[in-house]
Amino acid sequence: MLKPVYLDHAATTPVDPRVAAAMAQCLTMEGEFGNPASASHAYGDAAGALVETARAQVAACVGAAPAEVVWTSGATEANNLAIFGVAQYYREQGRHIVTARTEHKAVLDPCRELERRGWRVTRLAPDSAGVIDPGQVAEALQADTVLVSIMHVNNEIGVIQDIPAIGAACAQHGLARLHVDAAQSVGKTAVDFAQFGADLMSLSAHKVYGPKGVGALLVSRGVRREQRGVGWEQRAPVQLTALQFGGGQERGFRAGTVATHQVVGMGLAFELARKAPPSEAERIAALRERLWRGLASLGGTLRNGDAQRSVPHVLNTSFEGVEGESLLAAVRDRLAVSTGSACTSALQEPSYVLRALGRDDILSESSLRFGLGRSTSENDIDTAVAVVGEAVSRLRKISGA
Amino acid sequence: MKYSELTLHYFQTAPATGVLTGPDVYRGAAGNRAQGTWVQFDLRVSGNIIHAARFLAFACPHTIAATAWVAEHAGGPLSRGALPGGVQDLSERFAVPPEKRGRLLIIEDAWVAAATSALQR
Numbered sequence: 001m002l003k004p005v006y007l008d009h010a011a012t013t014p015v016d017p018r019v020a021a022a023m024a025q026c027l028t029m030e031g032e033f034g035n036p037a038s039a040s041h042a043y044g045d046a047a048g049a050l051v052e053t054a055r056a057q058v059a060a061c062v063g064a065a066p067a068e069v070v071w072t073s074g075a076t077e078a079n080n081l082a083i084f085g086v087a088q089y090y091r092e093q094g095r096h097i098v099t100a101r102t103e104h105k106a107v108l109d110p111c112r113e114l115e116r117r118g119w120r121v122t123r124l125a126p127d128s129a130g131v132i133d134p135g136q137v138a139e140a141l142q143a144d145t146v147l148v149s150i151m152h153v154n155n156e157i158g159v160i161q162d163i164p165a166i167g168a169a170c171a172q173h174g175l176a177r178l179h180v181d182a183a184q185s186v187g188k189t190a191v192d193f194a195q196f197g198a199d200l201m202s203l204s205a206h207k208v209y210g211p212k213g214v215g216a217l218l219v220s221r222g223v224r225r226e227q228r229g230v231g232w233e234q235r236a237p238v239q240l241t242a243l244q245f246g247g248g249q250e251r252g253f254r255a256g257t258v259a260t261h262q263v264v265g266m267g268l269a270f271e272l273a274r275k276a277p278p279s280e281a282e283r284i285a286a287l288r289e290r291l292w293r294g295l296a297s298l299g300g301t302l303r304n305g306d307a308q309r310s311v312p313h314v315l316n317t318s319f320e321g322v323e324g325e326s327l328l329a330a331v332r333d334r335l336a337v338s339t340g341s342a343c344t345s346a347l348q349e350p351s352y353v354l355r356a357l358g359r360d361d362i363l364s365e366s367s368l369r370f371g372l373g374r375s376t377s378e379n380d381i382d383t384a385v386a387v388v389g390e391a392v393s394r395l396r397k398i399s400g401a
Numbered sequence: 402m403k404y405s406e407l408t409l410h411y412f413q414t415a416p417a418t419g420v421l422t423g424p425d426v427y428r429g430a431a432g433n434r435a436q437g438t439w440v441q442f443d444l445r446v447s448g449n450i451i452h453a454a455r456f457l458a459f460a461c462p463h464t465i466a467a468t469a470w471v472a473e474h475a476g477g478p479l480s481r482g483a484l485p486g487g488v489q490d491l492s493e494r495f496a497v498p499p500e501k502r503g504r505l506l507i508i509e510d511a512w513v514a515a516a517t518s519a520l521q522r
Contacts, residue, residue, distance in 0.1 A: 323437065326460065326462050329409075330412075362434065362435060365437070394415075398418050399439070
C-alpha cells in the first residue's frame with residue numbers, strides 16, 4: 001500500500017539526513033558522546049564545543065546572541081519556562097498577563113494554570129483574518145502587566161503577527177516582558193529576536209527538519225538594540241524563576257545534562273534553514289497557491305486566515321456542506337493532513353482558533369490544514385486536490401448538500 | 402479515530418444514498434446540520450411493505466455507515482415503524498463509541514418519522 005502524501009509539515013518534519021548523520025556522531029564511543037558539562041577531560045570538552053557550535057548556529061538563524069539560547073526539550077517546555085518563569089519571578093511587580101485566543105495550547109494552558117493560582121489573564125480576540133492588532137495589545141496593558149505572550153506564526157492558519165509593533169507597545173509600557181512562541185516560524189519567514197524587541201522566544205527543532213525532543217528558549221540578556229527610541233537601552237535583562245533544579249546548566253534556567261546529539265541536530269537544522277535559498281520559499285508559495293486554486297475550484301471552499309500575511313507553507317481551508325470527521329476519514333488513506341477538529345475523545349471539538357476567527361462550529365470542524373514542505377511536489381498537490389475533491393463531492397452527495 | 406472494517410465499508414460505499422420520489426414515498430428526517438448530525442430516510446411503501454429505501458446524512462462516519470446499513474436492510478414489512486436492527490444492534494454492529502451513541506437515536510428518530518408517515522397514510 002502506498003504511503004499517503006505527506007502534507008502535515010506544520011505538525012512535524014522528517015529529520016534532514018545531514019542532521020541525522022551529525023546527531024549519530026554524538027552517540028557512540030567513536031563519536032563525541034561525552035557530557036558537555038565535564039570540563040575535566042577531552043571528551044567533555046569536545047561535546048561542550050559541539051553544544052556551543054549548535055548554540056551559535058541557532059542564535060545566528062534567529063538574530064540572537066549565543067548566550068541568549070537556553071536549551072529545552074522543545075517549544076512546549078520553552079513556553080512553560082517563559083510563562084511560569086516570568087510570572088513567578090516578577091510576581092511582586094504584578095500578576096496580569098496578556099495573550100491571544102489563538103495561541104497554541106502550550107501557551108494557553110500555562111496561562112490558565114496561572115489564572116487558577118490567582119493571576120489575571122487577558123485573552124485578545126483576533127480579527128476575522130486571524131490578526132492581532134498591536135493596538136489591542138497596547139490597550140490591554142495594565143499597570144501590573146508583567147508578561148505579553150503572542151505567537152509569531154499561528155500553527156493552524158499560518159498567519160504572521162506584527163511582533164515588532166507588539167514589542168514596541170511592550171517597551172513603551174516598561175514593565176511588560178514580551179514572549180513570542182516562534183515554533184512555526186524558523187525556515188518559513190524571517191525571525192530576528194533583536195529586531196522583534198522580544199524578551200523571550202520559544203523555538204522548536206522538529207518543525208524545521210531537526211529532531212523531536214529539543215528546542216530552545218531565547219532569554220534576552222538586556223543588551224538592547226537601538227529600537228524606535230523607546231528606551232530599550234535602559235531595559236534590564238529579563239529574569240526567570242527556573243522550573244527545575246539540579247546542576248545549574250543553561251545559566252541556571254534549565255538544569256539537566258544537555259543532550260549533545262539533540263542540540264547538535266537542532267543547530268545544524270537551523271543552519272540549513274538559514275542557508276536555504278529564497279527560491280525554496282517561492283517554490284512552496286507557488287505550490288500553496290496551486291493547491292488553493294484547485295480546492296477553490298470545488299466551490300464552497302473558504303480560506304482561513306489572512307492570505308497576504310501568512311507563511312507560504314500553510315493553507316487552511318473549510319468546506320461547506322461537509323462534516324469534519326467524515327472529511328478526514330475520507331482522505332486519510334491517501335493524504336496526511338490535519339483537521340480543524342481537536343480529537344480529544346471520540347467526539348471531535350471544533351478548532352478554537354477557527355472559532356476565534358468567527359467560523360461556526362461546522363465550518364471549523366470541516367477544515368483541513370495543509371502543511372507543505374521541502375519534499376512537496378506539484379504531483380503531491382495535484383493528488384491532494386483530486387483526493388479532497390473526490391471526498392468533498394461524495395460527502396456532499398451523501399448529505400444532499 | 403479508528404473505525405471497524407464494517408464501518409469503513411459502509412462509510413466508503415454508502416449504499417442506498419439519495420432520495421426517492423413519487424406518491425408512494427414517505428420521508429422522515431431528524432437532527433440538525435448546524436449541530437453536526439442530520440439524517441433523512443425516504444421509504445417507498447405499498448401495502449405496508451417497504452419496497453425501497455434511500456437516505457441522506459450529514460454526519461460522522463459511524464452515523465453514515467449505520468444509516469446506510471439501515472437503508473440497505475429496510476426492505477420488507479413496515480412492522481409498526483421499528484428501526485431495522487434497533488439502536489443497540491447498530492451500536493454493536495458498527496462499534497460505535499459510547500460518546501457517539503446518541504447519534505444513533507437520530508437515525509432512529511428519522512426512521513420512525515418516515516415509517517410513521519407511511520403508517521398514517
